Amino acid sequence: xxxxSPAPQLxxxxxxxxxxxxWVTFTxxxxxxxxxxxxxxxxxxxxxxxxxxxxxxxxxVGRIEMIRASTAISPNEGVTSGSLSIQQSGxxxxxxxxxxxxxxxxxxxxxxxxxAALLNIDDGEISGPGxxxxxxxxxxxxxxxxxxxxxxxxxxxxxxxxxxxxSAQRVDIPDKVFARPRFIHDLALPGLVHGRVLRxxxxxxxxxxxxxxxxxxxxxxxxxxxDGGFAGVxxxxxxxxxxxxxxxRKGAHWSAGQPLPDEDDLAGFLKSQPVETTVxxxxxxxxxxxxxxxxxxxxxxxxxxxASIAPSCAIAQWTGDRVHVWTHSQxxxxxxxxxxxxxxxxxxxxxVEHMEGAGCYGHNxxxxxxxxxxxxxxxxxxxxxRVQWSRHDEMSHAPFGAAMAIEIEADLDADDEIVGWxxxxxxxxxxxxxxxxxxxxxxxxxxxxxxxxxxxSTNPPAANGGGGDRNSVPLYDLPAWAITSHRLLTMPVRxxxxxxxxxxxxxxxxxxxxxxxxxxxxxxxxxxxxxxLRDERAKDIIRTxxxxxxxKPEKRAGIGHGVGFARYKNTGxxxxxxxxxxxxxxxxxxxxxxxxxxxEVINPDGVINQxxxxxxxxxxxxxxxxxxxxxxxxxxxxxxxxxILRFSEVPAVDxxxxxxxxxxxxxxxxxxxxxxxxxxxNAIYDCLGVRVRDLxxxxxxxxxxxxxxx
Amino acid sequence: MSVIEFQLNGTAMAVDIxxxxxxxxxxxxxxxxTSAHFxxxxxxxxxxxxxxxxxxxxxxxxxxxxxxxxxxxxxxxxGTADAPHPLQRAFISEQAMQCGYCVSGILISAAALLKHNLxxxxxxxxxxxxxxxxxxxxxxxxxxxxxxxxxxxxAS
Numbered sequence: 042x043x044x045x046s047p048a049p050q051l052x053x054x055x056x057x058x059x060x061x062x063x064w065v066t067f068t069x070x071x072x073x074x075x076x077x078x079x080x081x082x083x084x085x086x087x088x089x090x091x092x093x094x095x096x097x098x099x100x101x102v103g104r105i106e107m108i109r110a111s112t113a114i115s116p117n118e119g120v121t122s123g124s125l126s127i128q129q130s131g132x133x134x135x136x137x138x139x140x141x142x143x144x145x146x147x148x149x150x151x152x153x154x155x156x157a158a159l160l161n162i163d164d165g166e167i168s169g170p171g172x173x174x175x176x177x178x179x180x181x182x183x184x185x186x187x188x189x190x191x192x193x194x195x196x197x198x199x200x201x202x203x204x205x206x207x208s209a210q211r212v213d214i215p216d217k218v219f220a221r222p223r224f225i226h227d228l229a230l231p232g233l234v235h236g237r238v239l240r241x242x243x244x245x246x247x248x249x250x251x252x253x254x255x256x257x258x259x260x261x262x263x264x265x266x267x268d269g270g271f272a273g274v275x276x277x278x279x280x281x282x283x284x285x286x287x288x289x290r291k292g293a294h295w296s297a298g299q300p301l302p303d304e305d306d307l308a309g310f311l312k313s314q315p316v317e318t319t320v321x322x323x324x325x326x327x328x329x330x331x332x333x334x335x336x337x338x339x340x341x342x343x344x345x346x347x348a349s350i351a352p353s354c355a356i357a358q359w360t361g362d363r364v365h366v367w368t369h370s371q372x373x374x375x376x377x378x379x380x381x382x383x384x385x386x387x388x389x390x391x392x393v394e395h396m397e398g399a400g401c402y403g404h405n406x407x408x409x410x411x412x413x414x415x416x417x418x419x420x421x422x423x424x425x426x427r428v429q430w431s432r433h434d435e436m437s438h439a440p441f442g443a444a445m446a447i448e449i450e451a452d453l454d455a456d457d458e459i460v461g462w463x464x465x466x467x468x469x470x471x472x473x474x475x476x477x478x479x480x481x482x483x484x485x486x487x488x489x490x491x492x493x494x495x496x497x498s499t500n501p502p503a504a505n506g507g508g509g510d511r512n513s514v515p516l517y518d519l520p521a522w523a524i525t526s527h528r529l530l531t532m533p534v535r536x537x538x539x540x541x542x543x544x545x546x547x548x549x550x551x552x553x554x555x556x557x558x559x560x561x562x563x564x565x566x567x568x569x570x571x572x573x574l575r576d577e578r579a580k581d582i583i584r585t586x587x588x589x590x591x592x593k594p595e596k597r598a599g600i601g602h603g604v605g606f607a608r609y610k611n612t613g614x615x616x617x618x619x620x621x622x623x624x625x626x627x628x629x630x631x632x633x634x635x636x637x638x639x640x641e642v643i644n645p646d647g648v649i650n651q652x653x654x655x656x657x658x659x660x661x662x663x664x665x666x667x668x669x670x671x672x673x674x675x676x677x678x679x680x681x682x683x684x685i686l687r688f689s690e691v692p693a694v695d696x697x698x699x700x701x702x703x704x705x706x707x708x709x710x711x712x713x714x715x716x717x718x719x720x721x722x723n724a725i726y727d728c729l730g731v732r733v734r735d736l737x738x739x740x741x742x743x744x745x746x747x748x749x750x751x
Numbered sequence: 752m753s754v755i756e757f758q759l760n761g762t763a764m765a766v767d768i769x770x771x772x773x774x775x776x777x778x779x780x781x782x783x784x785t786s787a788h789f790x791x792x793x794x795x796x797x798x799x800x801x802x803x804x805x806x807x808x809x810x811x812x813x814x815x816x817x818x819x820x821x822x823x824x825x826x827x828x829x830g831t832a833d834a835p836h837p838l839q840r841a842f843i844s845e846q847a848m849q850c851g852y853c854v855s856g857i858l859i860s861a862a863a864l865l866k867h868n869l870x871x872x873x874x875x876x877x878x879x880x881x882x883x884x885x886x887x888x889x890x891x892x893x894x895x896x897x898x899x900x901x902x903x904x905x906a907s
Contacts, residue, residue, distance in 0.1 A: 082850065083848070083850025083851065083852075083887055085849070210846060214843055214846060214851065215832060217848060217851035217855075218826075218835075218839040218842045218843060218851075218854060219826070219830075219831060219835070219839060220785065220825070220826040220827050224788075224852060226788060226789070226852075227788075229783065229785075278776075278780055279776060279779070279780055280772055280776050280780065348886060349852075349886060350796060350798055350850075350852045350885070350886045351788065351789075351798070351852045352789070352790070397850070398850075398852070399850045399853075399886070400849055400850035400852070400886055400887045429789070432790070432792055432793065646846055650846060650889070650892070651849075653888060653889075653891065653892070654887045654888030654889055655888065656888065657888030657889075657891075658886070658888045679791065679793060679795060680793075680795040680884060685884060685886065686890075687881050687884070688876075688877040688878075688880040688883070688893075689874075689878060689881050691877075691888075691890040691891060693891065694891055
């Protein structure tokens with residue numbers, strides 16, 4: 042294999058943060074500190090990035106210390122989201138480490154008097170002919186990394202990589218099984234005290250009056266904080282903070298909240314709101330086939346909760362007019378930008394430092410609680426204040442994944458071949474993350490004395506994969522289409538980014554409709570898909586999943602099989618899923634077989650873990666999950682009211698990776714959700730002969746679909 | 752306030768505390784033992800599981816008075832990096848987690864199972880872990896890890 046040529050331009054993340062020393066430093070005692078701007082959220086990213094660095098630097102991965110992101114020291118890599126960390130941080134680190142290696146080889150060559158081309162690096166030891174040797178650490182004083190990266194460095198060829206491409210054990214797992222503190226929830230700081238925030242029972246309710254007298258008598262109370270409609274307590278223990286909040290709640294008076302939609306007619310609600318309409322894509326037919334019929338189908342998905350196992354948590358500590366915030370936010374710089382607006386401070390007065398939380402699966406309350414902590418810590422006399430949300434608040438005040446209504450019209454000719462395709466989406470925006478607007482997105486910003494308006498979710502641009510429209514343009518070679526997205530301009534139920542944004546809903550709709558048309562034609566759904574694809578990687582991934590699942594297994598009573606496919610964002614990972622289900626009124630998913638192509642695979646077991654986890658989480662969404670509400674309250678505020686898949690309900694999951702080391706790697710975290718959703722839907726049809734088009738596929742929804750069909 | 756005596760990871764403890772405070776509160780607060788995690792506060796997710804007299808119990812809704820004279824084991828008491836419990840070794844071998852916030856509760860449920868049943872079937876493992884929620888979808892890896900630990904313990 043030929044050596045790769047120098048990159049024509051720097052990777053985007055490195056171009057934005059070119060200083061080499063901000064990514065890599067050699068510390069004493071044979072250690073290497075690697076400092077990415079992306080954060081660990083349980084996806085194993087820091088391990089994959091350590092592998093890339095170990096490879097390019099030729100050091101043992103055990104020598105690498107991964108530095109947690111902080112606005113004090115880290116490159117600014119925006120937000121850890123969208124399955125982009127390998128693409129962005131991985132490419133930047135690979136290039137930065139290649140250049141660092143090159144600079145050290147040049148210095149070693151000078152010191153040892155040996156041509157750099159004759160030098161070899163083995164676990165940080167640099168050696169050459171005549172038994173000359175030195176090391177990164179010996180040379181560290183001579184080689185300044187306070188230089189900007191240049192385009193000249195050449196990363197290793199595929200054949201030279203020894204670490205990336207092989208399964209490596211995650212660097213964070215030993216701490217987690219031996220209970221060594223790693224989560225922000227477990228961070229012990231000297232003088233730590235505890236805060237709790239008073240939130241209304243109803244979304245949008247505003248605190249109008251607050252009797253504080255009884256609360257002042259609670260033992261351990263340090264302060265009651267009130268700033269307009271924002272109120273909370275600080276106490277010397279969690280128990281005291283909880284007791285104080287309970288008492289404070291009794292003295293609180295609230296305005297009525299915002300009326301909520303009818304949870305049983307989400308499509309009716311979504312289609313009746315003021316919207317901003319965007320034509321996502323159109324394709325005109327080269328020749329005009331006259332349609333003889335049109336299939337018109339509507340698919341819906343409910344609001345879905347992020348429902349992290351840990352309630353959101355943050356710590357803040359003021360020193361004069363400077364504040365230090367510990368957070369499990371996905372974007373330390375973006376959070377800092379919003380904190381600066383609300384706290385009316387220059388950004389440099391704020392340090393935002395990441396610590397791990399539980400998996401977040403998108404934009405949950407991590408950022409909100411950071412502002413809560415900063416506001417409460419103002420009353421703590423310089424002590425660090427740890428604020429943790431309640432389960433109730435996590436399940437009612439944090440943003441949800443947006444509900445969607447999707448209509449597809451497929452024009453068919455006399456042979457039931459597709460000649461036209463119209464896909465229309467109604468949904469709230471899928472992103473209201475902090476740090477991207479002049480207006481803050483944090484919850485307390487809409488509660489304080491001079492409140493900011495509550496941010497209405499928008500959609501990322503198509504170039505970033507879109508939002509509600511994500512994956513709405515078919516990857517299939519259909520002759521004509523028109524894709525339209527309606528984004529709601531009202532937001533009675535708070536929404537923001539949940540894994541895949543609109544991708545899960547759109548893939549569910551497209552893949553269900555295709556399955557229906559294949560059935561209408563009497564054509565095998567796998568063959569039908571392959572016939573409509575030109576992309577060879579897409580075809581390969583479907584064939585691989587089909588082969589692995591022995592498609593199509595013989596028909597057995599009570600068992601169904603279905604297939605689903607997507608390329609995430611149409612630019613990311615390819616994934617095909619085949620579901621085996623059993624069911625009558627209740628559906629049980631027995632087995633999911635998946636194939637995935639992420640291009641180059643850095644950590645194969647890490648990719649499999651992400652695909653398995655995505656498949657199981659998607660099964661949970663599909664079979665069980667739906668944010669519940671009446672016309673005033675979110676009612677699914679506990680695990681009893683918002684059930685998720687349990688151990689005894691989890692399907693067997695079997696994953697095959699197609700490795701393509703010559704192709705730039707992409708992320709795996711969101712690839713499985715859409716295909717798995719569609720595969721289960723199509724398996725239900727195979728099993729029961731009924732198309733269920735409203736998620737989740739509960740007994741009620743299946744019975745309703747059967748009644749509609751009969 | 753009253754003094755409550757109990758065993759914690761093999762050490763005798765005497766804690767002067769409001770007897771209605773929860774065990775989780777006392778572990779994480781007063782005693783600085785942080786493996787058991789708060790998840791819901793209602794005994795519904797299992798993140799706070801600890802072993803009490805050999806059984807996995809939720810500690811977020813367990814009042815201290817009920818802990819008197821009991822034997823409490825947390826993950827800190829299962830094993831250490833130098834002397835790991837077979838379950839801890841197996842969770843590393845199987846890379847059995849994503850975020851890992853639920854893991855200490857799951858290790859405790861699994862350890863309690865293996866105390867009473869050294870050769871569980873896969874279905875028995877799933878039943879034993881059914882009170883623990885995992886949101887990342889690492890269930891199957893965890894089940895494999897528990898089975899691996901069981902066979903290792905049976906072989907030794």
